[in-house]
Amino acid sequence: MGFFLETVFGGLMAGMLYSLVALGFVLIFKASGVFNFAQGAMVLFAALAMARFAEWLPGWIGVENIFVVTAIAVILAGAVMFVVAWLVERLVLRHLVNQEGATLLMATLGIAYFMDGLGQTIFGSDIYKIDVGMPKDPVMAFESVFQGGILLNKEDMVAAVVAALLVLLLSLFFQKTGTGRALRAVADDHQAAQSIGIPLNRIWVIVWCVAGVVALVAGIIWGSKLGVQFSLATVAMRALPVVILGGLTSVPGAIIGGLIIGVGEKVSEVFLGPYVGGGIEIWFAYVLALLFLLVRPQGLFGEKIIDRV
Template identity: 75%
Template sequence: MGFFLETLFGGLMAGMLYALVAIGFVLIFKASGVFNFSQGAMVLFAALAMARFSEWIPGWLGFNSMLLTNLLAFMIAVVIMIGVAWLIERLALRKLVNQDGITLLMATLGISYFMDGAGQLLFGSATYKIDVGMPKDPMIVLENLFDGGLLLSKEDLYAAGIAAILVGLLSLFFQKTATGRALRAVADDHQAAQSIGIPLSRIWVVVWSLGGIVALVAGVIWGSKLGVQFSISLVALKAFPVVILGGLTSIPGAILGGLIIGVGEKLSEIYLGPLVGGGIENWFAYVLALAFLLVRPQGLFGDKIIDRV
């Protein structure tokens, strides 16, 4: 029982990180109708910026404080991601307003390759580390209930807590602020929102900036766990089946979808892997997403598909 709970907990922690990347997809799709294929590249680009500025700032300013260095590096990375959002809206999206969805999808695919190349050109292609002070040592809990207790990762706990806080802040932003309500209006109907004076271009910059900040947080967490390397953009691909499972327009769906996939892939790898030769963790999410596409293509919390004739 204790081993099962450890596996379950590990799946929940991984699922929170998948959900964090998936939220970036949902934010951009809700406000612009664009399935942002470049979200994984944004995660990598933001993580590279954070890692490299964390290395450069002490030499530039003579800081010895890791906290101050990381704070400055994070703020610089936020400014960079907002600048990226402005450039994307200015140079790509503004010229593709009211185009077919496939046109916008191909545009984000091009942005993805451009950002991969730009990240390598600006920040290098080696493996870099991000140290934001999250503890690496495991801890043992519930020793009185289970023989030997449960072995949990402190780093995973911190990461899940950060992800939960970010999700809560985004929910408050959408519900309580004028800009958040404008984003929801644009998500419901672009033309109606424009007709009442909501500037579509500004809204798109805001939502892509939010997507960039979410990508930065996800990149920092993944970079702290795995190191900043180009495989991070592949890890972010796990967010595709998450949004398919939860629904392209639902933040709660992204969270629940991430948790289901995180837990499902861990449990299936442990308990079914020996029966089929292993490797289930690599393809479980995509098979589950395919099954949902066949029986419920809008996902668990997506808008219902209504055909009118």
């Protein structure tokens, strides 16, 4: 039982990391109806900015304290993501208002490739590390309950807490603030929202800024865990099944979907993998997403769309 619970906890922690990336997809789709294929590139760009600022700052300001350097690097990287969001709206989205969804989708693909190249040009293409002081040593828990206890990763536990707080704040933002309600109105109908005085351009800047902050948090945690390298952009592909499972318009759904997929991957790989030769963890999430597309395409918490003719 102890080993099973250890596997489940490991899956939950991995699922929270997937959910952090999936949140970016949900936020932008919820506010603009655009499936943002640039989210993976945003995570990579934010992680690169964070890693390189943390490396450059001691030489710039003459301070070696890791907490001071990390705090300033986070602020600077956040400012960079705000600038990126503003430029995306100013140079791309502003000119595509009321266009077809396919047009906006292709625009996000172009943004993704551009950000990948720009990140390499500005920050370099080596593998960088991010050290924000998160504990990396595992801890043994529940030793009095299970023989040998359960081995838990402190870094994953911190990431899970950060993700949970982020989801809580975003849920309150969408439900309790005027800007959040405006974002939902824009998602329902761009033209109707404009007709009642909601500034579409400003709303899109806000949502891309929020998605940039989410990308920064995801980039810091993934970068701290795996190192910052250009394969980090492919993490977005791991988050796609999470979005499909939880629902494209549900912030809590991104978390629940991530937890389900994280646990399913780990448990199936550990307990079924030896019987089928392994590799289940690679395709499990995509098969599960395909099944949901067949029986419940809007996901667990997504809004069901009914077209009346």
